Amino acid sequence: MPENNNKKDGESSQLPGIPGRRKSGFEQPFDTLQIATWIIFPFILVHYFSFLYFLIWSALAAKVILTIIFCCSAVATLYFAYKTCSIDPADDVLCHQSVANPNETEQIYCYLCEVNVDSSSKHCRFCNKCVETFDHHCKWLNTCVGRKNYRYFLGIVSSVFIMTGESFALSLAFMIESFAFPDRFLGRVLSFNDFKHYLGSSISIVALQTLLVISVFILLCIVLLVVQLCGFHIVLLWKGQTTYDFIVTEQKKQRERENARAQKKLELQAKSSNKKSADKAPVPAPADEENHKGDEDGDDDDDGCIDDDEIEGDEEGNGREVVVAHNGNEDNV
Ligand SMILES: [Zn+2]
Numbered sequence: 622m623p624e625n626n627n628k629k630d631g632e633s634s635q636l637p638g639i640p641g642r643r644k645s646g647f648e649q650p651f652d653t654l655q656i657a658t659w660i661i662f663p664f665i666l667v668h669y670f671s672f673l674y675f676l677i678w679s680a681l682a683a684k685v686i687l688t689i690i691f692c693c694s695a696v697a698t699l700y701f702a703y704k705t706c707s708i709d710p711a712d713d714v715l716c717h718q719s720v721a722n723p724n725e726t727e728q729i730y731c732y733l734c735e736v737n738v739d740s741s742s743k744h745c746r747f748c749n750k751c752v753e754t755f756d757h758h759c760k761w762l763n764t765c766v767g768r769k770n771y772r773y774f775l776g777i778v779s780s781v782f783i784m785t786g787e788s789f790a791l792s793l794a795f796m797i798e799s800f801a802f803p804d805r806f807l808g809r810v811l812s813f814n815d816f817k818h819y820l821g822s823s824i825s826i827v828a829l830q831t832l833l834v835i836s837v838f839i840l841l842c843i844v845l846l847v848v849q850l851c852g853f854h855i856v857l858l859w860k861g862q863t864t865y866d867f868i869v870t871e872q873k874k875q876r877e878r879e880n881a882r883a884q885k886k887l888e889l890q891a892k893s894s895n896k897k898s899a900d901k902a903p904v905p906a907p908a909d910e911e912n913h914k915g916d917e918d919g920d921d922d923d924d925g926c927i928d929d930d931e932i933e934g935d936e937e938g939n940g941r942e943v944v945v946a947h948n949g950n951e952d953n954v
């Protein structure tokens with residue numbers, strides 16, 4: 622991780638080679654999820670053109686329009702994926718092998734790249750390079766996403782959303798139709814010469830329904846992933862954050878919550894031990910009737926620790942209030 626420690630201008634004049642630095646998503650080592658991408662994308666294409674295409678309602682306009690939308694989104698996905706993976710999102714200093722003028726932008730020194738980089742750059746351990754306005758390392762594409770390729774990455778997310786969304790919607794519609802009107806559905810499917818030629822006229826409604834149920838299940842998983850990714854990046858754009866910023870912020874909030882819980886636990890333990898000390902001490906004469914009632918309530922649930930109900934009771938001013946007051950604590954909780 623880079624640190625805010627600017628190096629003198631002269632010190633970064635010698636740019637070292639960075640062994641193992643990956644420049645694009647097409648370079649090894651490949652990631653398991655990247656290989657999964659190479660399998661899932663062709664699967665969606667084959668699924669559409671060898672199955673869904675033949676099930677689309679007979680109206681030529683519907684078939685043409687839906688297929689054009691699918692093809693455009695598939696081509697756009699390929700284009701955006703190529704651009705995202707082929708563009709090196711590394712810091713300009715690493716890309717151009719030139720020294721950035723520290724007077725132009727705020728600089729930080731990366732001890733791994735051994736060079737001054739832009740303050741928005743973060744060092745990716747998978748790619749072994751500093752990435753300008755680092756967003757995240759995408760394992761599905763096996764490349765870093767930063768300022769230089771973020772818009773293409775958003776293009777992938779959008780086009781994949783359209784492509785998988787259409788496949789899922791069609792599969793779901795055909796599945797519902799096949800169960801609701803099996804005879805009509807099978808008759809319509811078998812009326813297509815292309816489908817007869819491809820699968821034969823002996824295909825049964827059960828086989829079609831099984832294929833559709835499997836298709837809907839697989840596509841639903843993919844669509845949910847894509848929708849979640851779309852929603853996440855829409856929120857990031859709205860907030861003006863990168864994925865990295867979001868994760869760092871969330872981790873900070875999580876640490877603060879854990880610290881607050883630990884602090885509260887310590888306070889409760891301290892009060893519990895104070896109460897035990899107070900119980901062992903001689904009980905003073907009750908000042909009035911209300912305090913006497915409080916002592917009785919406090920003794921009833923003396924289990925050595927304070928649970929949620931007891932905390933609530935303290936806030937309401939009964940039971941524990943008197944015990945705590947005996948020990949000179951500042952407040953009732
Ligand atoms: Zn670096």
Ligand SMILES: [Zn+2]
Nearest residue numbers: 745748758765
């Ligand atoms: Zn990376």
